[in-house]
Amino acid sequence: MAAAIETRKLTKTYKSRLHGLINVVQDxxxxxxxxxxxxxxxPNGAGKTTTIKMLLGIxxxxxxxxxxxxxxxxxxxxxxxxxxxxxxxYYYEHMTGLEILRFYGALFGIKDEAxxxxxxxxxxxxxxxxxxxxxFSKGMQQRIGLAQSLLNDPKLLFLDEPTGGLDPIAHIEIRxxxxxxxxxxxxxxxxxxxxxxxxxxxxxxxxxxKGIIVSQGKLDDLLSGGRIEIIADDVSKEIADQIKGTADxxxxxxxxxxxxxxxxxxxxxxxxxxxRSTKGRIISLTPRRKRLEDLFIETVRxxxxxxxxxxAVAAEAGGAQ
Numbered sequence: 001m002a003a004a005i006e007t008r009k010l011t012k013t014y015k016s017r018l019h020g021l022i023n024v025v026q027d028x029x030x031x032x033x034x035x036x037x038x039x040x041x042x043p044n045g046a047g048k049t050t051t052i053k054m055l056l057g058i059x060x061x062x063x064x065x066x067x068x069x070x071x072x073x074x075x076x077x078x079x080x081x082x083x084x085x086x087x088x089x090y091y092y093e094h095m096t097g098l099e100i101l102r103f104y105g106a107l108f109g110i111k112d113e114a115x116x117x118x119x120x121x122x123x124x125x126x127x128x129x130x131x132x133x134x135x136f137s138k139g140m141q142q143r144i145g146l147a148q149s150l151l152n153d154p155k156l157l158f159l160d161e162p163t164g165g166l167d168p169i170a171h172i173e174i175r176x177x178x179x180x181x182x183x184x185x186x187x188x189x190x191x192x193x194x195x196x197x198x199x200x201x202x203x204x205x206x207x208x209x210k211g212i213i214v215s216q217g218k219l220d221d222l223l224s225g226g227r228i229e230i231i232a233d234d235v236s237k238e239i240a241d242q243i244k245g246t247a248d249x250x251x252x253x254x255x256x257x258x259x260x261x262x263x264x265x266x267x268x269x270x271x272x273x274x275x276r277s278t279k280g281r282i283i284s285l286t287p288r289r290k291r292l293e294d295l296f297i298e299t300v301r302x303x304x305x306x307x308x309x310x311x312a313v314a315a316e317a318g319g320a321q
Contacts, residue, residue, distance in 0.1 A: 004069055004156050004187040005032035005055060011063035012050050012211075024050045026211045027064065032204075034155075037178065037188045039198040039205035043300060047211040048191045052158055055189075056084055069156060080108075083149035087161040089141070093134040097125050097144050100133065101151065108152050119147040123177065139170030146177055156187045163194050175201055199223075199292040207299050214303045219292070226289040228268050230260040235280040243271050257283065 010028040013021050025047040032038045042048050053059045055066060057074035066073040069081065091100055101116040120126045123143040133141065142162060149157055162178065163171050171194075178201055181188050192198050198205065199219065206216040215222065235258040244251040249262035249271070258280070260271055264287060272282060 002034050002070065003031050003067070004034045004036075005030060005038075005067070005189065007031075007055075007064065007066040009064035010051070010054065010061050010066050012047075012054060012059070013062045023211050025054070025061075025208075028208075028211075028213060030206060030213065030216070032187060032189060034187050035182065035185050036203040037182050037190065037201050039202035040189060040191045040208065041193075041195070041198065041205055041296060042208040045210075046208045048208060049160070051208070052084075052160065052189075052191060056082070056158065080152060081154055082156045082158070083152065083154040084158040085142075085145045085149045085160065085162060087164060089145045089148075091133045091141070091144070094132055096130055096132055097136070097140075097147075098129040100144055101147060104148050105151050110151060115151075119150055122150075123147045124173065137170075139166050139173065142166065142170065142174055143177075146174070154186065156189065157181060158189045158191075160191045161193065162190065163192065163197050171197065195291075195293045195296055205292070207296060209300050209303045210307070212303075215295070215299045222295055223290045223292065226264045226287060228262050228264050228266075229284070229286045229288060230258075230262070230268060230271055230275075231283040231286075232258045232260075232275045233281040233283055235275055236278065239274055239278055239280065243274055246270065246274075 007028050007030045010025060010030070011023060012025040013023050016022050028047075028051060030051075040048055040051070050059070054061050055068055055073055057079070060074065068075070068078050071078050092103075095103065097120060098116055101119060102111075105111065105116065117126065117129070120129050123146055125140065125143055125147065128136075128140065133144070136144065146162075149159075159178070163174050166174065175197060178188055178190070182203075190198065190202065202219060204216070204218050205222065207214050233256070240251050240253070240258055243249060243260060248266065249260050251261075252259050258275070262268065262271070268285060272285070275282060
């Protein structure tokens with residue numbers, strides 16, 4: 001399958017009077033396949049927006065190279081078949097939803113009233129097309145933004161925080177729309193802090209921290225290695241110690257009940273057999289898949305810790321002299 005986005009050593013450096021050269025994005029190697037929903041994750045200031053702006057051709061890299069739909073970033077022909085919905089889109093508040101689509105459609109030379117009405121119907125705004133943007137809720141504004149992003153029938157959509165600040169109903173509506181984009185063969189590149197939403201809809205993700213990709217891959221692969229929790233009654237401390245020694249598990253007691261936390265790569269049957277052999281009673285056995293939130297926190301914290309170590313070693317060396 002062809003790559004919708006591909007970067008090699010993509011770098012963006014700024015000059016600072018106080019700190020000299022600052023690498024906002026450094027040696028970014030990124031691949032997004034056609035027809036997938038790709039999550040681009042990172043803490044604030046990690047370089048997500050800078051990366052998106054480079055891919056869109058809004059700003060230019062200072063090193064490396066990037067390709068969007070097979071052409072170098074910034075290629076004007078590509079701009080006709082991609083779309084971008086920023087985190088905080090700005091609209092003329094006196095315009096109606098229909099007028100917004102007419103206005104932006106004109107930028108592409110599109111004057112198809114049937115298309116405008118079809119897009120309003122698709123994002124569930126047909127009944128509100130005469131309302132002005134000032135009367136729109138945040139969820140409605142996101143939906144008109146998605147309608148606008150479809151005007152040029154894009155092959156690739158960049159969505160920055162598409163569900164940020166929305167209520168649960170609006171979350172579901174936007175999520176369903178994004179899933180339909182993939183069903184139509186479009187590629188969707190999402191930057192978001194809503195990790196539970198990303199986990200529900202994305203095929204692959206990349207995590208960026210301080211301008212560097214620290215993890216990238218299929219969600220199923222990245223979230224492998226979940227846990228199994230076993231809760232049991234009437235288990236002695238001796239059996240608990242035996243389980244801890246043989247199963248390499250975390251064993252504890254809460255309100256008299258045994259709680260065993262173990263890797264899903266281990267066989268839970270041996271633990272269950274040990275409990276039952278002494279008339280213990282199994283209350284529950286619950287598989288728990290690793291969450292994207294857990295992966296994100298672990299990855300960023302480990303990366304931050306590894307980057308602090310050289311500085312700490314240097315400081316210790318300086319103090320020893």
